[in-house]
Amino acid sequence: MKIRNLIQRKSLAFYTLALASILILSCTTDDQPPIADAIATCNDGIRNQGEQGVDCGGPNCQPCPDEIATCNDGIQNGDETGVDIGGSCAEIITISGEITTDTTWTANNIYLLAGKVVVGDGITLTIEPGTIIKGKPGSGSLASALIVQRGAKLMAKGTADKPIIFTAEADNIGVGQKSGTNLDETQRGLWGGVIVLGRASGSFKGDVSEVQIEGIPADDTYGLYGPGDSLNDDDNSGVLQYISIRHGGALIGEGNEINGLTLGSVGRGTLIDHIEVVANVDDGIEFFGGTVDATNLLVWAQGDDAIDIDQAYSGTVDNVVVIQGENSDHAFEIDGPEGSLEGSFTLKNATIVGSPSASDGEYADYRSNAMGTTSNIYAYGFPEGKDVELDANDVAKNFLDGKLVFEAWQVVGFDHSIFSEKVKKDESGNDLETTIIKDPSFTDRAATWTSKVEKGSQTVGADTSVFGWTFYAISLGAAAF
Numbered sequence: 001m002k003i004r005n006l007i008q009r010k011s012l013a014f015y016t017l018a019l020a021s022i023l024i025l026s027c028t029t030d031d032q033p034p035i036a037d038a039i040a041t042c043n044d045g046i047r048n049q050g051e052q053g054v055d056c057g058g059p060n061c062q063p064c065p066d067e068i069a070t071c072n073d074g075i076q077n078g079d080e081t082g083v084d085i086g087g088s089c090a091e092i093i094t095i096s097g098e099i100t101t102d103t104t105w106t107a108n109n110i111y112l113l114a115g116k117v118v119v120g121d122g123i124t125l126t127i128e129p130g131t132i133i134k135g136k137p138g139s140g141s142l143a144s145a146l147i148v149q150r151g152a153k154l155m156a157k158g159t160a161d162k163p164i165i166f167t168a169e170a171d172n173i174g175v176g177q178k179s180g181t182n183l184d185e186t187q188r189g190l191w192g193g194v195i196v197l198g199r200a201s202g203s204f205k206g207d208v209s210e211v212q213i214e215g216i217p218a219d220d221t222y223g224l225y226g227p228g229d230s231l232n233d234d235d236n237s238g239v240l241q242y243i244s245i246r247h248g249g250a251l252i253g254e255g256n257e258i259n260g261l262t263l264g265s266v267g268r269g270t271l272i273d274h275i276e277v278v279a280n281v282d283d284g285i286e287f288f289g290g291t292v293d294a295t296n297l298l299v300w301a302q303g304d305d306a307i308d309i310d311q312a313y314s315g316t317v318d319n320v321v322v323i324q325g326e327n328s329d330h331a332f333e334i335d336g337p338e339g340s341l342e343g344s345f346t347l348k349n350a351t352i353v354g355s356p357s358a359s360d361g362e363y364a365d366y367r368s369n370a371m372g373t374t375s376n377i378y379a380y381g382f383p384e385g386k387d388v389e390l391d392a393n394d395v396a397k398n399f400l401d402g403k404l405v406f407e408a409w410q411v412v413g414f415d416h417s418i419f420s421e422k423v424k425k426d427e428s429g430n431d432l433e434t435t436i437i438k439d440p441s442f443t444d445r446a447a448t449w450t451s452k453v454e455k456g457s458q459t460v461g462a463d464t465s466v467f468g469w470t471f472y473a474i475s476l477g478a479a480a481f
Helices: 002-031 393-400 442-448 471-479
Strands: 092-099 103-105 110-119 124-127 132-135 145-148 153-157 164-168 193-197 238-246 251-253 261-264 271-278 285-288 294-300 307-310 316-323 330-334 345-353 362-366 372-380 388-390 404-412 419-421 450-453
Touching: 145 153, 193 238, 261 271, 271 471, 285 294, 294 471, 307 316, 307 345, 330 345, 330 372, 388 393, 393 404, 419 442, 442 450
Parallel strands: 092 110, 103 124, 110 132, 110 145, 124 153, 132 164, 145 193, 153 238, 164 238, 193 261, 238 271, 261 285, 271 294, 285 307, 294 316, 307 330, 316 345, 330 362, 345 372, 362 388, 372 404, 388 419, 404 450
Antiparallel strands: none
């Protein structure tokens, strides 16, 4: 009897212990169910089963929205290491010094120019459509720029849907975007610019065969342009097409800034087409000699001149839009040969828009022996007192000799009175010459090519419909043109 009671008491204790173990295990698994059972909770509207959010994240559910790197929303999210950069998004690839092997920059990355990046002689740099290149800030020897030296090629063929964009490091534009949100046309000088150099003709002082390009220190030999000992007016520096260059013009010396796009003795074998320059401290696009043609150009809010021609440039510039900003100077600044070699430019089919707040904002200045033809120009938005001037006797003589020609100007609000002949002055502002265009005067003769028109009634000027891809058009929308 005693033995039976003992067995019963032991059995009861065993069953009690077993039941307690089951209860404890059951409680534990209720709090942390096995992962295998968690899948069914990914749509129950409750954050559970190890989820990082409601029905998302963890080992079983889909990633939460903030885990996904969107790469073009202007926000650092997902696995990005910066705004739309890093992780599963594009990387920032820093480039400096000379490029010594054929290289391709791809649109899934952002390239950061740290100082002057030089495409070496015989080397081709290819840039894919949609690629973004940023320049680090800096001045003097630290100014960032892309330089295509003589003998090198830049194959930068963007498209209207995927333009190639050069901008400042500060720009928050991301891969796949056409513009950022933090910079506009008033931010200038945040990096350098783009410089392309060749061996086509140029007319230089002293009839030398090569000179150093503006914007590059004299001791940097990769800055030489001109034929040297290998004249080639068909020189081919590559293709620049559908490119937007923004917020540049870094200072490299007193009064010496880098242009948005600088072309030094570039040959006619090069294709320059659909180029935009926005908010550059110095000129928008400047031609130093050369024979290259350039089409479909837009310059917005430059700090100096929009289109600048020098040293007997003898190509054709066709279909141009200039929109001046409050710091802009001339829409066109035209200089002629500096040596004995003469060359004649053609500038045609342009729309130039003045700024009411630009104290120096003029239509055009023809200087220093300028030679060429300017035709089919539509101008509006300029306040009273702005002019198109011949600034010295040498230019006026070229006009009289038929070397400088004007055709078909249509101006909103003003007639031929905007054209004026001026003379050279000394440092005190005293005239050193007298005018030479007489009976009739240059102003009176301008009546033969100038018409006063109402805005929108013009029959000359640029075809603005081709500029819908630009930062200017994106920024202003329907008010752009």
